[in-house]
Amino acid sequence: MHTILPFFLAMIAAVVILEMWATRLKIAYPILLVVAGLLISFIPGLPAVKVNPDLIFFIFLPPLLFEASWTVSFKEMKKWWRIISSFAFLVVFFTALSVAVFANYFLPGFSIALGFLLGGIVSPPDAISTAAITKFVKIPKSTSSILEGESLLNDASSLIIFRFAMVTVGTGQFIWLQAAGSFVWMVVGGAAIGILLAILFVKAHKWLPTTATSDIALTLIEPYLMYWLAEELHCSGVLAVVCGGLVMSSRRLLFLNSASRISAYSVWGSLVFILNGVVFLIIGLDLPEIVDGLRSAGTPLHTAIWYGVLVTGVLILARMISAYSAMLATIIFRPQVRPRASSRLKAFLLPFMLGWTGMRGVVSLAAALSIPVAFDDGTLFPQRNLILFITFVTILLTLVVQGLTLPFLIRKTGVFEGLDSDDAEKETRQKMKHGLKQHVYQFLKHKHENELNGHAGMEKLLHIWEERAKANSENLMNEKTKAIFIELLESQRAYLTELNKDPAIDEEIIREQLYQIDLEEERIKII
Structure with a gap:
């Protein structure tokens, strides 16, 4: 031995x-x-x-x-x-x-x-x-x-x-x-x-x-x-x-x-x-x-x-x-x-x-x-x-x-050149990310509309995701926004799962984004 x-x-x-x-x-x-x-x-x-x-x-x-x-x-x-x-x-x-x-x-x-x-x-x-x-x-x-x-x-x-x-x-x-x-x-x-x-x-x-x-x-x-x-x-x-x-x-x-x-x-x-x-x-x-x-x-x-x-x-x-x-x-x-x-x-x-x-x-x-x-x-x-x-x-x-x-x-x-376009993959990623941002904004606006009214933290979160739908931004959250954000991540997973049913979408791209969401959830939990 x-x-x-x-x-x-x-x-x-x-x-x-x-x-x-x-x-x-x-x-x-x-x-x-x-x-x-x-x-x-x-x-x-x-x-x-x-x-x-x-x-x-x-x-x-x-x-x-x-x-x-x-x-x-x-x-x-x-x-x-x-x-x-x-x-x-x-x-x-x-x-x-x-x-x-x-x-x-x-x-x-x-x-x-x-x-x-x-x-x-x-x-x-x-x-x-x-x-x-x-x-x-x-x-x-x-x-x-x-x-x-x-x-x-x-x-x-x-x-x-x-x-x-x-x-x-x-x-x-x-x-x-x-x-x-x-x-x-x-x-x-x-x-x-x-x-x-x-x-x-x-x-x-x-x-x-x-x-x-x-x-x-x-x-x-x-x-x-x-x-x-x-x-x-x-x-x-x-x-x-x-x-x-x-x-x-x-x-x-x-x-x-x-x-x-x-x-x-x-x-x-x-x-x-x-x-x-x-x-x-x-x-x-x-x-x-x-x-x-x-x-x-x-x-x-x-x-x-x-x-x-x-x-x-x-x-x-x-x-x-x-x-x-x-x-x-x-x-x-x-x-x-x-x-x-x-x-x-x-x-x-x-x-x-x-x-x-x-x-x-x-x-x-x-x-x-x-x-x-x-x-x-x-x-x-x-x-x-x-x-x-x-x-x-x-x-x-x-x-x-x-x-x-x-x-x-x-x-x-060069036998494989032109068969899979890098532009097409880039366009798919951009489309997916833009769709996610719009989905997040609508989720916060409609599902939590009552909680958002009159709550400074919630209004700030809604404003941030409204901006994220147009550009990128960072977010600092309190306990209230953290709970909603985790629920929001689950909603994103459901959105991506549904999006993956589209035959034109590369599943590898979906999995990469799901992994990023997992990392985001774990980051939020330890804030």
Whole structure:
């Protein structure tokens, strides 16, 4: 314990230092973390890192998915649900199928079932890597919404493929009717469990006399309960956490007060950063063990590297084909939502950029490591070490090659220029703020008209907000005005919630303003 604890503390310190360095270099921090982990693993005397897949699946995955479902815009997901669904399910299946066919024909010893197993492992792109990489370049809101929505669902679909392939490899048979029933139960059951638990958690937060501290503690427990219960009932724990997180996110104003929401923003941000960093560092640190297993199986290292490069090429090609197919389907069936590029060349490059965002990461590593060394009867699992190594190569290549070139390609081609106008976003913000000021003034004038008459403080408050409707101003309040102002902030939240129903309004802008209102409420409470 005294040896391992300093090592893990050093890992967290390394994550922080590398993230700062990555920001300075304008490189996505997962890239530096994986490469650094790979280099550190060769330092003599360091303890060997042997990753338990349950550690990643149960300890790391639920909070990462839960936090992602809170930050994604559900309104944007509904707007782009067709392409999100196609990329999260159809594209993942097509990618797994492509890898399965390739492995069966070109990799010695790979059956079609083993190919599907490998395909299920490497098919889901990693949302964390994509978000970290694209933050250095401006991409359209529609593109980022599609990538975020896809990332929430593709983990579930790939793990379902992985489970079915595992059963087929173990039993040597695949029963379509049974598989179809299991698939439906995993998807529907997982989503239902997540939604049901989310509703119960929301009610518990409202019924219990919680504080900001206890609210945060409960939100840390809830994703684990969703994942655990779904897995115990043989459903998709990933879908349970995602669906439950989306339900709770959409109701955050109903069961969390302003102090809880502000605290959650900071606590969850720090927690997710540490978890992400440690996982990507572990990916690099785990390579020596994977290489040792490969050598014990008698596979030459250069041959395994070549197989990994080929599989990575299949992954990239399959995603490119899918992206262009999605664009073609959009042009044919829904031309009104087709992105309008400034030239034909840029329109042609749009699917290419979407296809180039398929970096692999955490889920692929965890799935590969979860393959057992042997079956129950003692028979060794076929090609396990090679599958592990190919998975590592695909993670490394997609992170380094695609991750380093994606920002450069976006800037060089200017493919996203003109798709999302900065003027339009600025106009939306100005419209929202002006509407809020008018709403506040009318709220004070009509709802509290009787209290305002003859009360110097109330008249001053009304005058201030009358001026704020025209310009900006600061306000000093007594206890009477403080109580009304807090009620006024609740009215602003209701106004913004209603405004968010407008499809033309970016939900991210609404959330930013709601966060400012939370900060304002907490500031008022301590005056």
